[in-house]
Each structure stands twice: as structure tokens, then as C-alpha cells.
Amino acid sequence: MPGSLDLSPFVRRVGLFVALSDRERRRLRSLEAQIRRVPARTELVRQGDPQRHCLAVRDGWAARAKLLSDGRRQITSLVLPGDLVGVFTDVAGVADRALVAVTELEVAEFPAEAVMELFLDQPKLAVALAWTTARDEAMLAEKAATLGRRTARERVIHFLLELYERLRLIGRTAGTRFTLPISQEVIADALGLSPVHVNRTLIRLRSDGLIRMDGAQVELCDLAGLRGAVDFEDIYLLHRRMPPPLERRLAA
Amino acid sequence: MPGSLDLSPFVRRVGLFVALSDRERRRLRSLEAQIRRVPARTELVRQGDPQRHCLAVRDGWAARAKLLSDGRRQITSLVLPGDLVGVFTDVAGVADRALVAVTELEVAEFPAEAVMELFLDQPKLAVALAWTTARDEAMLAEKAATLGRRTARERVIHFLLELYERLRLIGRTAGTRFTLPISQEVIADALGLSPVHVNRTLIRLRSDGLIRMDGAQVELCDLAGLRGAVDFEDIYLLHRRMPPPLERRLAA
């Protein structure tokens, strides 16, 4: 199936960063040989378990979360279609976080060694994957700023803006609207707040005319107003292209 | 100078993860050609600036920090001797965080391309560096849990335990004591608290007999008690050795 290469959100995402030859595309695509569907709330990776696999989400939303022994939980990142989890898993050995399906999920699973093979014989793809993890780290740093230094209102606004940009990149927005298929409790765990306070904050944003909500549909009515309220910098999300000199060097 | 290889905390740290040949050691060491000293409070990297260099701290403490436009600041990680900043800097292009010298600092600086060279012709070292960033990410995830879901007391305890383990690894502890050369304001920015509350929390830990402080000297009197108060898992800090099968494969 020739068209199937483009049906992988993962390959498409990597392709935004480096120009991929058909051969490289196929190589990446071959990682996603093993595809499965899991229902919402499935714990795909348990915190503390030995980890030997790498996962690529093809459809649906997941969350990586730190769990404390008394039940508190902090979501460190939402995992969207095209995102990769566990690139250096073979190096780490043990999962430091859980991975939970937030919605029903379609994921590809492949052994961590497959990534290492890539490191050995495809430096360009290796760097592209490394870049993926660099972006993850940048998002985590931004989350630290949110959790440590932003008010509840700022947290929610930043959360919505970041999600909007990420979804736009993978073509899952319609104008300034998108689907937010997660409960307020999940949002709370992502933002370090209580569900009740997330609720109140969302209601206030609505009554301030900044956003509109209808079921799982969210509309950012006043992008400028939202952006102005939180110094939002999307540099850390940007899909820059790989610097040309680097790409030339790696092509060899 | 033959002994100089061992004088690099950076090389020594990588050596804890993979067995290094003399040749590899030299190769790594050669990155640290350009060494300089900077006084405390120097801003080595400014947030938002284009970044073309990679830094290895040889002595002293630094901090990576997110700065908000109104002056709030969140330290995302403390950088200790042997730590590396900006491995994938060439990929990211722009600094998403500032890097500030907390104490006087001795750092080695080298062009990001030098790291890419490593990726091209030294897969084993490349993986070792990638592992470095994986560890950084794990620490950031742990920080997210701290900032989002832990109380002030838990934050401070976790902070001290983590620092203790990291310092122990690089041989900068004496029993359960170590030097903490940073002000309470820096601790506050690292933990998402106000300096005043950090102060009160530290005082309470002292009066509870969990720690002792004398100037910049800290002693963890009751390690078990401290660990029990915060479900501290050091798996994310652990210097596991690279999995043997992987190392064998990379040796070729």
C-alpha cells in the first residue's frame, strides 16, 4: 500500500523536521509494524516496570504521569497522535512514569532495540528522533514553569494555547476550535490543581469571553487576549526544519 | 598530561555509564578544550538567544531557569559538576531557558557541531550522551511531580535527598553531609515556593531533627525519616551501566 506511508502521523511529524527520502520513510514506517487498539483508561506502561518497548501513538490521547504512593498524580505530558514515547527506553531500563490511555487509543509498539539500530546505521533519523526528545524536554521545562510559578488562570490558558498549537501542527484543529476529549479531572492532574478549581477557572474564562465550550468542543475566541495573559512562547513547540548544514552532513 | 583525563568530572560521569577506552576518553576530553571561569550570577545563556554552544560544568553550581516576563522565575534544574547542558542545542537552535551561574563556575564550552560529529562516527558515545539527556528528562518529570503535587515540606525534603544522591555520585558528600552553596531564594525558585516559606520549612525540618545546618553545610541526620516522608525513588538518578547487549552492539 503506497499511500500508507502518509497515514502514519509519526512519520509525517518527523517529516516536518527533516526531508525524508522514500527509503527513510519506509524505514521509519516499518517501526510501526505491530499496531493495536486499547480502550480508554488502559495503563500501557506501569511506573517502575522494566521497559523494553517504544510506543508511537497513531490515534487518540494518552498521558504520561508520575504517581505518588498516596494516589496523587501529576501528568507530565499529554501524548497526541504522532508522538513517540520511550525513545531512549532501552537506555533507561525502567519506566519512571506511567503511560495511560486517556481516550481509546491506537498505538504502534516496537522493541527499543529497533531504535538503537537506527542510531547505528541512520544518523539522520537518529538525530531526528533525538530532536523529538529535545522537544519533549522543552515542553517539560515549560510545564515546570507552569506548575511552579503560574496562577491557576494562567495555567489553564497556557494549557489551552499549547494544546491548540500542537493540534494545529497535526491538522486536528478547525479554525480556533478543537476537540478536548479529556475530563476536567485529567486537566487538573496535568496542571497541578484540584478538579473543582479547574472547573471554576474554565467557567470564568468563558464568562470573560476568552473561550467557548460545547461538550468536548473548545473554541479560543480571543487568541490575542489569551496570549497576552500568559507570555506564551511557542518557540519550544516550533517545528523548525533541521539546520541545513547539519542535514547536509547527515545525508552522507 | 596523562592524568588530566580523570580530572574531567564530565568524562568520569560518562564513564560510570559505559566502559570507555582510552581513545574514547580522549575524544570526550577533547571537547573540553576551551575552559573558562565566570563569577557567580553570570548569565551564561540568555533565554531566547540563538544557541550554538554546548557547555560542560567542571566546577561550581549553575541553574537552568525559565523566566516569565514579570520577573517570576522557575529553576528547572540545578547543574552540578560533570553535567552537560545543550547536547541537542544545535537541533533546537534557540535557548528555551537561561543558564545562570549560581556560584563561581568553571565551564568548558564547545560548538554544538562537535556533538554532531560524535553522533556520526561514535555511536557508542552518542548513545551515552543521549542517555545523559534521558536522565535530565527523568529529573524534570520528577520536578513536575514536586511542583504540581507535593507540599512545601515534601518539596524541600525531596530536593535535599535528590541533591544528596547526585552529589554522592560525583564524590562531593562526606557521610550524610554536603555543602549547599545556594541561597534560600534559589531554593525557592527551584521549588516553586516563596523564600519566606522555604525558610520556615527548613527551620521546621531542623527542629524536627531531620536535618542539621551550619552555614552552607547540610547534614541529613535521619535519612530513613526523610525518605519515608516523600516516597523518594532514586531510580531516575541511578547510574545504571549501559545494558551489555547494547554495549556489545555499539562496540563494533
Added chain:
DNA sequence: CGGCTACTTGAAGGATTTCAACGTAGGTGG
């Protein structure tokens, strides 16, 4: 000694949490 920086302490205020209850929608089984 003066001036800086960091640490300490008290009191008041505020943002967020917790507890508890109610409403609603969708799904299931009788």
C-alpha cells in the same frame, strides 16, 4: 563603621483545596 546580602520572624491576606451536595447525560439491564 557602614552597607550589602542573606536569614529570620510576625501578622494579615489571598489563592486554592477540601468537603459535601446537587444536576445532568449517557449507558445498561430489567
Added chain:
DNA sequence: CCACCTACGTTGAAATCCTTCAAGTAGCCG
């Protein structure tokens, strides 16, 4: 087809943790 159940959103009131403001102290360096 209705009754029940569960999950989620909403709302109010009280409690709490932490921040802010303000002032005072201690140590260090020129």
C-alpha cells in the same frame, strides 16, 4: 421504555497552605 447507575460537571461554604508585606537581625567585606 423506564429505572438505575456511573461519570462528569457545577456550586457553596469552610478550612488551609502559602504568599505578601514589613521589620529586624546576623554576618561579611570594604
